[in-house]
Amino acid sequence: MSFAHSESPSIAARSIGARVPRGDDPRLLTGRGQYLADIVLPGELHACFVRSSAAHARIAAVEVEDARALDGVVAVWTGEDAAKFCEGIVGELEVEGCVATTMPLLARDVVRYVGEPVAVVVAESRYVAEDGCDLVDVDYEPLEPVLDPRSALRGGPAANEELPDNVALRGGRVLGDVEAAFAGAARVVEATFHSGRLSAGPMETRGVIADYDWTSRRLRLWTCSQMPHYVKYCLTAYLGFPENECEVLTPDTGGGFGQKAHVFPEEMLLPLLARELDRPVKWVEDRRENLMTATHAHEQFVDIAYAFDADAKATAVRIRATGDGGAYHQPPWSMGVEPWCTAMVTPTGVYDIPVADLTYEAAATNKTPIGAYRGVGYMAGTLVRECLMDDAARAFDLSPFEIRRRSVVREFPWTNPQGIVYDEGSWLQTIDELESMVDYPAFRQRQAALRAEGRFIGLGLSVFVESSGESTAMGKAHDLGGVYHDTATVKMEPNGSVTVTIGLTTQGQGHRTTMAQVVSDALGVPLEAITVRAAESTTYGWGSGTVGSRGAVIAGGAVLRASHTIRTKLVALAANMLEADPSDIDLVDGAAVVRGVPGSSVSIIDLATAVYFDQTSWPEDFDPTLEATLAYDPARPIFSNGGHAMIVELDPDNGFVTVEKVFSVEDCGTVINPDIVEGQIRGGVVQGIGAALLERLVYDDAGQLVTTTLLDYHMPSMDFSPPFEIHHLETPSSHTPGGIKGMGESGLIAAPAAVLNAVNDALSHTGIVLHDIPVTPEQVLRALRS
């Protein structure tokens, strides 16, 4: 079945491809950005949460009277108060074997992880609200905490009684004769990997402001969300706010990385408080809360095995991905998406592996719910695939480049065992390009020379293919439901200026600049005449969320389709005015010109003015609406690809690993703005280096989270960040606007594997092979000493 909103008109790239500086920057650089905490509503109250100090306990009593009596405290709610309005928010992943959970807005009867909200105090100031929280006394009767996901799946106490066997997700598929492939293998390489528990760690924490007007039943909710339309849907579905009087507003946002692509209990509670208290209510999360409760990410245990033939070509894969899911499914992504994606999507990657045995499972544990973080499911999947490939390289005594060339897909379109079709890609070229960038023979010489001096350097390689431009077709290709499309509105005013609104919120990705570049090329107007507004309010447009590397593709498609409607009118008008055929008109450099007729042109400004004010210039049956809203959803799934090679140095005395240099190859089709693409690569790769070497959320044996400040949860700082060399390959998509592919997640998806491979290469003369990240100094020293 085909749909009109999947067609994207062609576009001549002029501004597209240029390093256009971001229009947002002067505002942000002068302190004029307006983030959530910067918004002040008259009469606003401040909310602060009492959070569980126990991993798993029965709530015997919640004593709130002292808090209620405190001067300046306006209200204190517990789970019972919230439950009068909403039983909780339901989370599940729509795949085989997922069991839903309901997350209460405030815990009732039982708490299931440290940090779970138990009560909320609302006061005249944030300071008093925090004082009030200190006066709330919760009496906990401890229950046994469930902390080990693999033993939890074998039985024992339940982390959440909705999931009595702790199985939140379990399923899989066997595709082809995997048994025979392994039985006939010349060599089998296998390992168990653990990727650690992470926080996305956006510099701006979460926050919500709710304002309700009972006269109109109008709710305005400010939230720094990546999915404001989904939040709005939840406000109507769970809380009953009328859709037409419900507006979700998204101010400047200090990073999201997937963490802000959920709906949270706090977002549902604040509107209720604002309505019941008849005052605006604000909540700004602090960093401790952010690290404790704003979803954790990426933690999995993965068993993976590859069968190889005698030529070192991979012939089969077997994988079991086990997620440590936390106490609830956080809607909409749930604890399921991480292991499901690792098992069902990533095991073959860029390799022609014909048969696969895929198993996914997620265990409920008494920890913070797992949610999305940049490259959800893909990071762990790429880690295990690419690191196992390096294990195989060592087993076959081949270079990391050569082992990959033995199995890489060379012919397109290619269909993997799961039935996912890849239309095009530069998968082999990526491997070759990285090999020449690192100068492999020279690296091996330098490595040998340094080893002789007692210094350990290593080279690690990781190549990836990334689903991008999250779409309905992408979902279908992966046996997922869901309809994803966004709209954009393009409006040209009498002076020929253009205002664009898109359905995506933006968290620093520069969408306002890249979308202006698309419009500039579609309409021939200069960038200065174009203003792009992101989804600052759900009043404008529709958006399925800034997730899944979809921004450039989906917003680009919607913007291009809407621009094309305007373009068609400008061309018709110009043809009439210039007495030319519409097919001979080009819009370029601020004018409509007749191709091949020098001097025959009319400015876009004159055309726009004529649309509004000069009916005599119009052709027959002309419709002067210079405003168009159109949707876009690509007809087919889109995949970008690339790879990273990293050189690290491991200090055998103290176990520290530092990254000396990163070489990156990215193929996201047509590049709209290289500065922005490179910014996404560097940022994502450094997050990946953090995941591989530094970052780890740690629970103790009682289920206490012990990493609750940025001193304990150690993200990469400047002295830890390597220099980059970035090369672009361009294999345009045949069916997206201008051939654009998405790439926002690729850095984090593939970097940790490159780091771990480089560490193992640095240690290759010792026989040590590590399979867990982060590679901490303790882990390195323990391995070196054993």
Place this chain on the structure above:
Amino acid sequence: MTQPSEQVSVEVEVNGRGYRRSVMARMTLADFIRDELALTGTKVGCEHGVCGACTVLVDDEPARSCLMLAVQADGRRIRTVESLANGRSMNPLQECFQKHHALQCGFCTAGFLMSATALLEEGQPTREDIVETLSGHYCRCTGYAPIIDAVEEAAAKERS
């Protein structure tokens, strides 16, 4: 002894303008700047003194405004990100940040700019000086390399 919620008088110069306010003794300098003076360019990222987003200059020295009380700023001279632009144009440091794409979400940027400003005012920082000084700031978007390049170019512009 002064109680935490007792009101105390604070007199400061912020971005060249004098202010006198009565505030709670426990109010942080960050909250004072943001809530009392409505200068919201200074951001609060962690309230633990780790991330550096809230950095301002107190008597020309970088300070974490989340770890300082407003009363401790009494009688002192403060500069925030709002002081940097030259009239209606960005200063060279800000221009270099834009040119090198040294910011994405912009939340950490004011802190980087203020520490870099102090560093540039101290003299001629080398690339190593820049990295050492600015490693006290977190940025989650850029991967840092463009920030180093931006400050390095701003230092070179000052030399010329």
